[in-house]
Amino acid sequence: xxxxxxxxxxxxxxxxxxxxxxxxxxxxxxxxxxxxxxxxxxxxxxxxxxxxxxxxxxxxxxxxxxxxxxxxxxxxxxxxxxxxxxxxxxxxxxxxxxxxxxxxxxxxxxxxxxxxxxxxxxxxxxxxxxxxxxxxxxxxxxxxxxxxxxxxxxxxxxxxxxxxxxxxxxxxxxxxxxxxxxxxxxxxxxxxxxxxxxxxxxxxxxxxxxxxxxxxx
Amino acid sequence: xxxxxxxxxxxxxxxxxxxxxxxxxxxxxxxxxxxxxxxxxxxxxxxxxxxxxxxxxxxxxxxxxxxxxxxxxxxxxxxxxxxxxxxxxxxxxxxxxxxxxxxxxxxxxxxxxxxxxxxxxxxxxxxxxxxxxxxxxxxxxxxxxxxxxxxxxxxxxxxxxxxxxxxxxxxxxxxxxxxxxxxxxxxxxxxxxxxxxxxxxxxxxxxxxxxxxxxxxxxxxxxxxxxxxxxxxxxxxxxxxxxxxxxxxxxxxxxxxxxxxxxxxxxxxxxxxxxxxxxxxxxxxxxxxxxxxxxxxxxxxxxxxxxxxxxxxxxxxxxxxxxxxxxxxxxxxxxxxxxxxxxxxxxxxxxxxxxxxxxxxxxxxxxxxxxxxxxxxxxxxxxxxxxxxxxxxxxxxxxxxxxxxxxxxxxxxxxxxxxxxxxxxxxxxxxxxxxxxxxxxxxxxxxxxxxxxxxxxxxxxxxxxxxxxxxxxxxxxxxxxxxxxxxxxxxxxxxxxxxxxxxxxxxxxxxxxxxxxxxxxxxxxxxxxxxxxxxxxxxx
Numbered sequence: 185x186x187x188x189x190x191x192x193x194x195x196x197x198x199x200x201x202x203x204x205x206x207x208x209x210x211x212x213x214x215x216x217x218x219x220x221x222x223x224x225x226x227x228x229x230x231x232x233x234x235x236x237x238x239x240x241x242x243x244x245x246x247x248x249x250x251x252x253x254x255x256x257x258x259x260x261x262x263x264x265x266x267x268x269x270x271x272x273x274x275x276x277x278x279x280x281x282x283x284x285x286x287x288x289x290x291x292x293x294x295x296x297x298x299x300x301x302x303x304x305x306x307x308x309x310x311x312x313x314x315x316x317x318x319x320x321x322x323x324x325x326x327x328x329x330x331x332x333x334x335x336x337x338x339x340x341x342x343x344x345x346x347x348x349x350x351x352x353x354x355x356x357x358x359x360x361x362x363x364x365x366x367x368x369x370x371x372x373x374x375x376x377x378x379x380x381x382x383x384x385x386x387x388x389x390x391x392x393x394x395x396x397x398x399x400x401x
Numbered sequence: 402x403x404x405x406x407x408x409x410x411x412x413x414x415x416x417x418x419x420x421x422x423x424x425x426x427x428x429x430x431x432x433x434x435x436x437x438x439x440x441x442x443x444x445x446x447x448x449x450x451x452x453x454x455x456x457x458x459x460x461x462x463x464x465x466x467x468x469x470x471x472x473x474x475x476x477x478x479x480x481x482x483x484x485x486x487x488x489x490x491x492x493x494x495x496x497x498x499x500x501x502x503x504x505x506x507x508x509x510x511x512x513x514x515x516x517x518x519x520x521x522x523x524x525x526x527x528x529x530x531x532x533x534x535x536x537x538x539x540x541x542x543x544x545x546x547x548x549x550x551x552x553x554x555x556x557x558x559x560x561x562x563x564x565x566x567x568x569x570x571x572x573x574x575x576x577x578x579x580x581x582x583x584x585x586x587x588x589x590x591x592x593x594x595x596x597x598x599x600x601x602x603x604x605x606x607x608x609x610x611x612x613x614x615x616x617x618x619x620x621x622x623x624x625x626x627x628x629x630x631x632x633x634x635x636x637x638x639x640x641x642x643x644x645x646x647x648x649x650x651x652x653x654x655x656x657x658x659x660x661x662x663x664x665x666x667x668x669x670x671x672x673x674x675x676x677x678x679x680x681x682x683x684x685x686x687x688x689x690x691x692x693x694x695x696x697x698x699x700x701x702x703x704x705x706x707x708x709x710x711x712x713x714x715x716x717x718x719x720x721x722x723x724x725x726x727x728x729x730x731x732x733x734x735x736x737x738x739x740x741x742x743x744x745x746x747x748x749x750x751x752x753x754x755x756x757x758x759x760x761x762x763x764x765x766x767x768x769x770x771x772x773x774x775x776x777x778x779x780x781x782x783x784x785x786x787x788x789x790x791x792x793x794x795x796x797x798x799x800x801x802x803x804x805x806x807x808x809x810x811x812x813x814x815x816x817x818x819x820x821x822x823x824x825x826x827x828x829x830x831x832x833x834x835x836x837x838x839x840x841x842x843x844x845x846x847x848x849x850x851x852x853x854x855x856x857x858x859x860x861x862x863x864x865x866x867x868x869x870x871x872x873x874x875x876x877x878x879x880x881x882x883x884x885x886x887x888x889x890x891x892x893x894x895x896x897x898x899x900x901x902x903x904x905x906x907x908x909x910x911x912x913x914x915x916x917x918x919x920x921x922x923x924x925x926x927x928x929x930x931x932x933x934x935x936x937x938x939x940x941x
Contacts, residue, residue: 196514197509197510198503198508198509198510198511198512198514198587200923204586204587207586208512208582208583208585208586208587209512209582211581211582211585211586212512212513212516212578212579212582215577215578215581215582215612216574216578218612218613219574219578219612219613219615219616220616222613222614222616222617223616223617223619223620225617226616226617226620226621226624226650227620229650230624230635230646233643233646234635234641234642234643237641238641315631315633316630316631316632316633317631319633326640327640327641329633329640330635330640330641330642333631333633333634333635334635337624337627341620
């Protein structure tokens with residue numbers, strides 16, 4: 185967006201005021217997130233359908249999930265959301281040092297989550313429960329592949345969102361390393377980032393009980 | 402790409418503000434992006450049209466002449482995919498909506514200009530992928546990609562097509578997000594919701610569907626691709642998966658997509674009918690809220706595509722009732738347009754011919770839709786040419802007539818030039834006649850039992866098929882004509898002036914073609930759309 189020399193450089197040429205620009209962008213991000221909800225909604229619908237059709241198979245399959253590791257990873261991701269929220273606060277208060285620190289913590293916690301997820305995938309490979317690639321497990325019946333197909337698609341698409349999120353957090357941190365960019369009244373990009381990040385976390389908050397805790401009540 | 406209308410005068414406008422390929426390919430001006438869309442959508446329309454023509458000529462006789470069965474399957478698939486995803490869905494929103502929304506609400510641009518450009522690039526990439534699929538062997542699943550044929554049996558290029566559809570979907574989603582945010586937050590002072598042109602109400606309703614339904618199709622075709630690659634998945638009955646689930650997901654998008662295609666057309670018709678009767682649209686609020694009602698109810702009727710697929714009888718009953726309900730807001734629009742004509746000062750200029758054609762053909766398409774929503778009748782006509790005729794009355798008789806009407810109505814605004822009115826009226830009438838000759842016989846032949854998607858048919862159906870092919874030839878001529886008078890009008894059309902139709906609306910208050918920033922100063926709106934006084938003498 186080319187800036188008008190008479191205006192604040194953070195104000196797009198087609199907006200009248202910063203407030204209008206802020207409201208418009210926040211609305212746009214919420215609309216995007218509603219698209220994302222519908223996208224994940226398809227997967228949740230398929231999950232519900234097959235869980236109702238094959239409850240025992242889903243319970244048996246969920247015993248291959250390590251709930252402890254999953255719980256730790258949930259805590260890691262919620263921690264990253266806290267740090268993201270503090271980053272937004274720091275940007276509003278024009279505290280560049282705090283903004284950079286919190287963005288860095290957010291990216292690190294996001295990466296830890298992905299690392300743990302990768303370890304879990306590695307374990308599943310050795311257990312032979314990767315449908316289409318490595319399905320050698322003899323304890324489970326073939327229809328259990330439906331559970332693991334959904335597990336890998338849902339957590340995989342979630343991980344793709346997280347990778348994109350980490351990339352965006354790092355690029356925002358890089359661009360705010362000097363000067364007053366994103367500080368004070370031009371904190372909008374950090375707030376948009378926060379909305380996206382919290383959304384990705386919330387998706388996981390639903391995925392964790394559905395995929396890990398079925399057989400535990 | 403420099404349009405020669407710069408010779409018109411030296412005034413700065415969006416076409417002459419700068420030149421060169423780069424100034425177009427990196428533009429964030431909504432008007433230039435609309436022109437990019439216009440060119441690319443027209444190319445896709447020609448390709449989809451060629452596929453349709455080949456099918457019609459093949460169907461001249463009951464036996465294969467031009468193509469064999471495999472190629473015929475690929476022809477109707479490419480026709481469906483190209484016309485739906487690359488012409489009808491983006492046509493009016495991406496060309497006319499892009500160009501007009503900011504001007505109609507008194508804004509300098511859409512809310513997210515760079516996203517707007519990105520959406521065009523996504524469209525172009527998806528279109529290129531689809532063309533590549535076509536040239537390297539094609540795809541034969543039909544545009545519906547039903548499993549398990551598409552996931553396990555079809556020997557054609559399903560995966561790249563699915564990826565193309567996914568990308569095209571994101572182009573559509575970005576357009577929808579942009580339109581909703583723009584209409585909510587970018588309106589000029591005094592432009593209240595109830596003063597907005599009805600075109601914007603219809604695009605707002607369309608955008609809601611784009612944002613909420615398109616991702617469902619996107620993830621569904623990706624699941625289909627994954628199932629094909631890994632030979633495992635949720636639609637595969639061999640593993641306890643459910644092929645009907647695919648149909649639910651597919652139609653959850655693809656039925657609302659019908660409203661993505663028709664709602665913008667309804668908006669265009671509202672604008673044209675008001676301008677050429679010189680009246681405020683009768684029952685403005687009803688027409689406005691009927692768009693929203695169509696968008697909402699449109700989400701709840703997808704199961705009427707699956708009456709014979711094995712869904713439960715209770716579900717089928719509900720879907721049937723809801724399909725009847727969605728006809729109510731559509732009928733409200735038809736009645737209100739007709740009531741607007743009453744005691745109007747009607748002029749039969751080219752855009753009005755298209756609008757009147759739309760009203761008649763959409764009514765036939767809509768009423769035959771009620772036949773199909775009736776559970777028992779649907780069993781008889783399901784997957785016959787009756788269905789083909791029904792949705793072509795909506796999509797071709799409806800949407801593409803509205804699109805052409807809109808192009809003719811706003812062409813002077815987009816280019817600053819008038820086209821040859823005589824030729825334009827001749828083309829409009831030719832398309833209308835050709836259309837009816839093509840598709841009306843298909844209602845009959847379908848009711849008599851000719852199934853769709855086959856090129857062998859019983860000899861007693863030949864007369865009706867020959868009529869249909871003759872009509873397609875007339876329509877082909879009608880569609881070729883606008884190329885022959887619209888393009889030359891860029892050079893030798895007479896100058897249009899800001900308001901050639903004497904129409905109301907902010908877009909007619911800016912110069913033609915509009916300046917790059919649309920308005921030097923943000924306008925302050927004091928009257929509603931369609932503010933036509935009892936005496937109107939400001940033509941020209």
